[in-house]
Amino acid sequence: MVKSIVFDAYGTLFDVYAVSTVSEKRFPGNGKIISRVWRQKQLEYTWLRSLMGRYADFEQVNQDALRFTLNKLGKSYTKTDLDVLLSSYLTLPPHPETGDALRALRSVRKMILSDGTEAMLLPLVDNARLTSCFDRILSVDTVKVYKPDPKVYEFAVSASKVSKEEILFVSSNGWDVAGSKSFGFKVAWVNRSKEPIEELGQHPDYIVSNLMELTRIID
Amino acid sequence: MVKSIVFDAYGTLFDVYAVSTVSEKRFPGNGKIISRVWRQKQLEYTWLRSLMGRYADFEQVNQDALRFTLNKLGKSYTKTDLDVLLSSYLTLPPHPETGDALRALRSVRKMILSDGTEAMLLPLVDNARLTSCFDRILSVDTVKVYKPDPKVYEFAVSASKVSKEEILFVSSNGWDVAGSKSFGFKVAWVNRSKEPIEELGQHPDYIVSNLMELTRIID
Numbered sequence A, B: 001m002v003k004s005i006v007f008d009a010y011g012t013l014f015d016v017y018a019v020s021t022v023s024e025k026r027f028p029g030n031g032k033i034i035s036r037v038w039r040q041k042q043l044e045y046t047w048l049r050s051l052m053g054r055y056a057d058f059e060q061v062n063q064d065a066l067r068f069t070l071n072k073l074g075k076s077y078t079k080t081d082l083d084v085l086l087s088s089y090l091t092l093p094p095h096p097e098t099g100d101a102l103r104a105l106r107s108v109r110k111m112i113l114s115d116g117t118e119a120m121l122l123p124l125v126d127n128a129r130l131t132s133c134f135d136r137i138l139s140v141d142t143v144k145v146y147k148p149d150p151k152v153y154e155f156a157v158s159a160s161k162v163s164k165e166e167i168l169f170v171s172s173n174g175w176d177v178a179g180s181k182s183f184g185f186k187v188a189w190v191n192r193s194k195e196p197i198e199e200l201g202q203h204p205d206y207i208v209s210n211l212m213e214l215t216r217i218i219d
Helices: A016-026 A031-052 A058-072 A079-090 A098-104 A118-127 A150-160 A174-183 A211-218 B016-026 B031-052 B058-072 B079-090 B098-104 B118-127 B150-160 B174-183 B211-218
Strands: A004-007 A109-114 A136-139 A167-171 A186-190 A206-208 B004-007 B109-114 B136-139 B167-171 B186-190 B206-208
Touching: A004 A150, A016 A031, A016 A079, A031 A058, A031 B031, A031 B174, A058 A079, A058 A118, A079 A118, A098 A211, A109 A118, A109 A150, A118 A136, A136 A150, A150 A167, A150 A174, A167 A174, A167 A211, A174 A186, A174 B031, A186 A211, A206 A211, B004 B150, B016 B031, B016 B079, B031 B058, B058 B079, B058 B118, B079 B118, B098 B211, B109 B118, B109 B150, B118 B136, B136 B150, B150 B167, B150 B174, B167 B174, B167 B211, B174 B186, B186 B211, B206 B211
Parallel strands: A004 A109, A004 A167, A109 A136, A167 A186, A186 A206, B004 B109, B004 B167, B109 B136, B167 B186, B186 B206
Antiparallel strands: none
């Protein structure tokens, strides 16, 4: 019996690759590659800093990843370029079905558990007019380590006021699916683009192709 | 005063992208992309498993990464395909200058500290006729966690019989450079292909373009 759904934010509720549009405007011909390398590096840096015991918040990590990306692609850039690209993370568009799915899941408590800081997440959710959909918006910044460290998922349990077994964790990120399943959550993987499963020895309880399909699990 | 050099193996002493040749033979037209995705996934899985507290040895991780890679690229494969590609890790070629550089660095103790298992590292070094160059070959398999967890670097100190300050750590992998520097080693980054520095808040003491340049640091 699921009493609470905990959603990942970046990629799951919001489209992180939408930054390719603003990237393309500032670096013509490179929008898509910037969005890909930036996302990859951003994740790598969260994992590496966690392993090194050198937590820095996601605003810092996101900027560091963007600077590496532009250096790697041989692009010179200004502080304004950085500011414009970084601020696009505050207005990422939700996936097309996100709003409808959250409203359809009205019978359960809903939370966000994200690598982003509160200062990034609150405006992001507010800009998408989704604030009223959530009971809590949780940032790993409280525990100072990134997913998939089990301390992050444990933090969501303690904040949820229900037991681990009553939580459904939802993520589009295969590595987050593995981490949350390894921790002990019931997990749904939102696999929009038919990716192969990550070979990390963990398997989600459900695989859905979009958030609306979660209603079949909850009903 | 450097008394001991600790070398990373994959990428630093040996060319991991040489697997593109055997990959190309079994999957024509895909050798290079297989070598790239495989390496990336292999590293991701070491980091993610370490964070999840789900260590599996590098033989397992390497096979898991290869299976994901072939699935991602939409290639069907046999057990023989896997066996052939995985066994290529036992005969990776050293970089052109590796042997000469190790012999030129005869005045200091030399060790390897690698994510690989002993069962992978000993034949690899032996096939390259480099066994006599090293005092110790250390595998993270002893500590059951991967780089850049500081426990790995600490293990090298305890095995080296010299103090941390007397060790020069050498790696071509930017994330390993950051991890070893964060731990407290003196670090040389072998940057063969003029990559930008990883933006992880750590900077190597030396940047060299190949292993032979290490002789200038030691002399």
